[in-house]
Amino acid sequence: MKQYKLMQVALLAILLFGWAGCSQNEEEVPGNVRNGIVLNVTDTGIISNEPSTRTEDTGFVTTFTQGDQIGLFAVKDGAILDEINNMPFTFNGSSWSGKPILYDDRLAGVTFYAYYPYQPEMTGKTDLIGDDFFAPLAAGWELTTEQSDQKAYAIQDLMTSNATALIGENGNYSLSFQLTHRMSLVVVKLPSTRYIFTDAEGVAMPEETPYVAMPVDVAFYLDNVEEGTKISPYYDAKKDEYRLLRKPSSENQIIGHYNDKQCTLDTAEKMKEGKYKRFVVDGGYKEVTHHLQVGDYYYADGSVVSGNEAEPAKDNCIGIVCWVGNPMPSVLYKDVAGTPYTANNDALLRSHPNCVHGLVMSLYTETGKFSPALTQSIHDWFMTTSFTSSYVSVTGYYDANENNKNKPLHFLGYNNSEVLDLYYDTFKTDFECFQYQDDCESSFPSPSITTGWYVPSSGELVALQDKDNSLESKLNTKLIKVSDKTMDISATYWSSTERNNKNMYIVTYSKTAGSAGTGGVKTNTYTYRFFLGF
CATH class of the missing domain: 2.60.40.2620 (Fimbrillin-like)
Structure with a gap:
């Protein structure tokens, strides 16, 4: 047996x-x-x-x-x-x-x-x-x-x-x-830049995760740049490398596109069975120490160029750094007595914990309406939802959780944008502001390491101006180098801060200050500038 x-x-x-x-x-x-x-x-x-x-x-x-x-x-x-x-x-x-x-x-x-x-x-x-x-x-x-x-x-x-x-x-x-x-393997390392942002004294700004500007509009082709020759390699985000399996002894040219640039990778006689060939383009990864300031130029790949640059590149510039520092409400107002802002209701901290460096104002600008008049204010609806523990109300006036009258000066744009999204998801209300926001994103795509564009709060808009006329001296003098649309100091600007069911807060400027007003009828036409956090 x-x-x-x-x-x-x-x-x-x-x-x-x-x-x-x-x-x-x-x-x-x-x-x-x-x-x-x-x-x-x-x-x-x-x-x-x-x-x-x-x-x-x-x-x-x-x-x-x-x-x-x-x-x-x-x-x-x-x-x-x-x-x-x-x-x-x-x-x-x-x-x-x-x-x-x-x-x-x-x-x-x-x-x-x-x-x-x-x-x-x-x-x-x-x-x-x-x-x-x-x-x-x-x-x-x-x-x-x-x-x-x-x-x-x-x-x-x-x-x-x-x-x-x-x-x-x-x-x-x-x-x-x-x-x-x-098979054989092609490994491509495209250029990326880690920014170590510092203050005027050269002290690095605190951050838990490195800020790395990545190439945008990345595409690869075999031999010729045609739609039928496009290839899609695997991207290893952890190593910031692209990998493409190839047959041994293949001799195709691989053409890479990124940031409006082109590179050609010659694989002839380099594809060996069981081996890889690494191509490092334009030096690959590098680290740069940068003194971050209001007026710096911000680009679609997340790179930052000094506002002192005489001739900054216009291509892929999407905005101007308009505020430096951690914009999270739970950080900005943590020392304010009775502050209602906590880590639990800080939408920016929760969704984008790495956006601790500052705010960018878009090159995009347009005039239009905000939304139809509502039978119920967004704030009144919000207070009946389960979202009250995770977000802050968009109101700048009626807020049982905050009796002080300086809320229109607080940085809550990202929070407000999220609450508006929640309202839209519930009622499908036609907010015109979303159309302009989408147009801004389409025209000036934001990097994935940012919050993406949103309608700023009244407080964020007010902070653009001060007694030194920084709006014109620090922002418009930079805007004019990369855009034909500077910040019109005589215009009235939409904010995402709500007054009531019919009105939003609007912001106007003088040579020495910005002012938040409550008369922004939602069906009126005012000017948009969008912000993002990075």
Whole structure:
């Protein structure tokens, strides 16, 4: 009577899955997996195709995710065993599972092969004669130009094992596979800038997360810039790199577009199986110390240029820094006696905790209405909702939670914008202000590291002007260099601060101050300037 023993299939998690360019040193990989098998493996690594680049690179290491599948083959005496012919195994998040394989004498001398990702049809894609069992699979492997999604990228990353023998001791059997990459990889590092913002004394502004300006309008093409040649690489946000799988020996030119610039990456004779080629464009990542000031120029990629620049670039400039400092209400007013602003109701802190540096005023400006007259004020509606613990009311006048009369001077634009959105979601009221806000975003796209454009509160607008006429001396003198529409000091400006169901607060200016008034009938026509926090 034959004795059967359950054979566990243990897959090496390191798998060279992440294109790690590392040393040739042998490593012991901790292998205490659920079934108690300990794996000792040798990581040969995936190295750069640059002979002089032998430094360790752990920046690409990834792991399998739940639901990933590999295929398993068993070969004996030059033939594939019927019962282990492209047998699928599925990763459940911690181990691999599939149809149990029972060991008996038939598996003595068997050689095993594994590959990823599993393909249900493998007819004609293996080679029992040559040295490379998966040579036909690799030769016919097709890559798509759509690799931007992590899963789409991963399932195109063909990996195969060499011949692997069964390991058995004391009646226990296991298989350990090392999968190596069959494609080549292009890695592109576009220029990005980390800004270390300082005050006049050179002291860095506090921040928990680095402020990094990223390239915008990024696009890649093969050989020619045409719609049919566009490719979509996978973007690793953590490493700020683009990855594109390519067939070994492919020789396409990769053309990159970003920030209205173009770069050409020549891959001829650089695409080697199991190796990567990194292209660093315009120096890649850099750090800049910048004294942040009112009047600095703000760009679509998040970069900041000194307001003292004689000829600032107009292209991609979207606004002017109009206020420096942390604009979050729970920070600005934390020392005010009886302040109602807390971390719990600070929408800006909750949604954009990294926007602690200041405010930007848009180059965009337009005149129009705010909204229709409402039968009920937004404030009255707001006070009946469950949102009162998470936001502050948009009112500048009637507020049972705040009896003082200086609320029209507070920085609440982002909060107000969120409350207006909630009101719209409930009643679908046609707010004209949203149309202009969308137009601003379309004309001057805001970086993802900002709040996006919103209608400022009356307090934020009032703060543009002071006794030194800063609105004209610090803002208009900068605006005129990048826009033909300066801040019209004689105009009346919409705010997002509400007076009642028919009126919003509006802001007017003199040479020495800004003033918030309550007479802004919502159906009247006034001027818009939008703000964003960064």
